[in-house]
Amino acid sequence: MPRSFGRGFWINCALAVGSVLVVLAALEVGCRLFARPPLDRTDLNVGWASIEGLGQVDPVLGYRLLPDRAVAEYVTNNLGYRAAPVAVPKPEGVYRILCLGGSTTIGSNAGHNRYTYPAILNDFFAIALAGTGKTVEVINGGVFGYHSWHSVLRLEAERRLLAPDMVVVMDGINDVMAAYNTPTQALEQGRERLSDRLGGLVNKPGAAGTEPAFAARRLLGQSALYRTSSRVLPETLAKTGLFAAILQRKLDLFGYAANMERLVADDTAHGVETILVNYPWIVRPDSTPAIERGRIPFPLQDSHYAVYGFGRQAIAAANRAVAEKTGVPLVDPQPLFDRLTENPAAIADLYSDTMHFTRYGNFILAQAIYPRLAEDPGLQRFLGGMRLPAAGELAERFPELSDWPALRREPDGKWRLLGFAPAMAVTGAQNLVESMDGSWIVDQPADAAKPARLTLVLLETPRQAGLVALPRSASPQDVVAIDRVGEGGRQRILTFAAETRGAWTPAQRPVALALPADCRAGDVFEVTLTGKDAQLWRFGSRILFPGQLLLGP
Structure with missing residues (x-):
């Protein structure tokens, strides 16, 4: 049975x-x-994807920049630096300063070579020493993704080639991210061999995303459970102090502080001055992830709020300890950046994203570093004790930087658009209703049952990359689309909609455009607004704005 x-x-x-x-x-x-996987190659060489067309494989450093290249806003010189041509050997009567670091030194998103902080320092000294017969040359030695291991491993060769009198180092953020992303066991087993492994860990063009392990991780990363856990766990551990303890051990294993000590010792042994610079982080230590998510106008991976908070205090503490132990100067721009971003609206004036600076941010950074360079004993000996102008005096000579905030209220109470928003003209409109919000025109459909269309022509070629638009939406059905119509045909450069119904996206929140590099005057832009709450904000007839846009009321 x-x-x-x-x-x-x-x-x-x-x-x-x-x-x-x-x-x-x-x-x-x-x-x-x-x-x-142990020592995942994307952990330690995070910058290769940023330099396709600019970089080449290097057996020691993993990769380096190619000389005499021009890709987007980046132009390299005869030696592969984002700087003016450099004479080798160093001419007589030149005091040479080499700036080392990652993308925050090379100046990602600055818009032009001259708007990086080393280039601005170079211009400061050129103006200060005009007519004196003295030359202080500042070379931008930054490379996307480089961290303290790169700085240590490259310095001997850089010294032989360039004969610098001073080295300025702003490492840290890439060290923190590499330590966070690399398993502790891999760091324990591989720290002493990192110098041998950098060359084999390059994330070569075309390789990223092809490995089975990478593909599997990407697929599983779609899990809501994982996304929630990756946000909640670091934030929860951060409250207990355990997260900081774990990450501090990983950073120690990675070797940031030891690398800084080694770099300073090597410089000192060769008679080279060293100045350490604290990278100014976008997050605040007295805040919470929830507050920072509302304060920072750029997307930041949830778990990275805790990582950035740790990095801010850990790198500053490490640099302070190295400076006290070795006697080298330490420049800390963090208090200045904190003060300038007390109003969250000003964050986008200094930062182009959660890591990099706008040209104005680089301008502020250069002003913070310059006084310490100007008073350096070695430089003063070279100058014969010459008094140099203050940073504020020099800053007045750079109106295109000091006036960078994109909107400024004039005495008549109106807003004037500064910066480099390209001029446009409206050539057609269908089913469109306009409303005013301060000085801004807000477009949306007159009849919600039909799409609204706005046609504009570009009157001048954009002078910088990284342009944004200002769409707004209240539901996934309220869609803002922008097409560029040029010689190559029609190309979609923006599709934007809210993720959930009934939750308006923030007003005047910049959204990046997939604008092609060959965009030029005469191109036509067609805006399509679908849904009653699909909006596009424009300033007069301008719909394209610098990514560093600082918005007024």
């Missing part, structure tokens, strides 16, 4: 299966959070 299974049996089976699923889910979360 067949055995019958009662209700209790099936309940027990369901409980057993449920328990297994819970365990598997826990393991999946644990693997996604902690189990990664």
Whole structure:
């Protein structure tokens, strides 16, 4: 007689299966959070993807910049630096300063070579020393993705080639991110061999995303459970102090402080001055992730709020300890950046994203560093004790930088658009209704049942990359689309909609455009607004704005 299974049996089976699923889910979360391949090549060489067309593989450093290249806003000189041509050997009567660091030194998103902080320092000294017969040359030695290991490993060769009198170093943020992304076990086993491994860890063009492990991680990364855990766990651990303790150990294993000490010792042994610079972080230590998410106008991966908060205090503490131990100067621009961004609206004036600076941010950074360089004993000996102008006096000579905030109220109470928003003209409109919000025109459909269309022509070629638009939406059905119509045909450069119904996206929040590099005067732009709450904000007939836009009321 067949055995019958009662209700209790099936309940027990369901409980057993449920328990297994819970365990598997826990393991999946644990693997996604902690189990990664040892020394993943994208952890230690994070910059290659940024330099395709500019970079080449290097057996020691992983990659370096090619000489005499021009890609987008980046132009390299005869030696592969984002700087003016450099004479080798160093001419007589030249005091040479080499700035080392990653993308925050090379000046990602600055718009032009001359708007990086080393280039601005170079211009400061050129103006200060005009007619004196003295030359202070500042070379931008920054490379996308470089961290303290790169600085240490490249310095000997750079010294032989350039014969610098002073080295300015602003490392730290890439060290923190590499330590965070690299498993502790890999750091324990590989720290002493990092110098041998950088060359083999290059994320070569075309390779990213092709490995099975990478593809599997990307697929599993779609899990809402993982995304929630990756946000909540670091924030929860941060409150207990455990997260900082874990990351501090990883940063120590990675070797940031040891690398800074080694770099200073090597410089000193060769008679080269060293100045350390604290990278000014966008996050605030007295805040919370929830507050920062509302304060910072750029998307930042949830778990990185805790990482950035740790990095801010850990790198500053490490630099301070190295400076006290070795006697080298330390420049800390963080208080200045904190003061200038007390109003959250000003954050986009100094930062182009969560890591990099606008040209104005680089201008402020250069003003913070310049006084310490000007008073350096070695430089003063070279100048014969010459008094140099103050940073404020020099800053007045750079109106295109000091006036960078994109909107400024005039005495008549109106807003004047500064910066480099290209001029446009409206050539057609269909089913469009305009309203005013301060000095801004807000476009949306007159009849919600039909799309609204706005056609504009570009009157001047954009003078910088990284342009943004200002769309707004209240639901996934309220869609803002922008097409560029040029010689190459029609190209979609923006599709924007709110993620959830009934939740307006922030007003005047810049959204990046996929604008092609060959965009030029005469191109036509067609805006399509679908849904009653699809909006586009424009200033007169301008719809394209600098990514560093600072918005007024």
